[in-house]
Amino acid sequence: MDEAAIWGKMGDEGFRRLVAAFYRRIPGDDLLGPMYPAQDLAGAEERLYLFLCFRLGGDSRYPDQRGHPRLRGRHMPFRIGVAERDRWLQIMGEAMGECEVAPEVRAELEPFFAQVADFMRNQGPSRGGSPSFGNPAG
């Protein structure tokens, strides 16, 4: 499945629901909760939503509003090691479960999220083990 096909399957509404389910879990998370701006969680939610629409075959609202993503640079202010990476992926995995993302779409999204999340790491070994969605069954 290519990226335009992910967009076709998820649609605007699908990405909105996924990102909402992700951010609903953030404030209560002991590790990631404190990293996100408590007064602007809605803004953070909107930025991730627009980025996914842009990156996964949708439209250009993200770069129109934010310019080049420069995602690694934009994550530099936060300490992101293996634990933070895997917690992000775990929460996204829970959000995909809640939204009942179709298995064939999830099979495309998981490696995408895992690769980007590992690229965001700015702490720890350059090879930090396989990014994990926290599911012991794989």
Ligand code: HEM
């Ligand atoms: C690896 C663990 C990660 C952590 C701990 C993390 C944490 C954060 C934090 C604290 C912010 C600032 C919130 C805001 O005000 O926008 C942020 C922004 C953002 N993150 Fe992450 N993130 C992670 C992985 C990812 C991944 C995997 C993606 C994409 C698939 C992503 C996409 C974004 C985007 C698009 C923004 C907004 C950038 C901007 O336009 O300013 N992040 N992240």
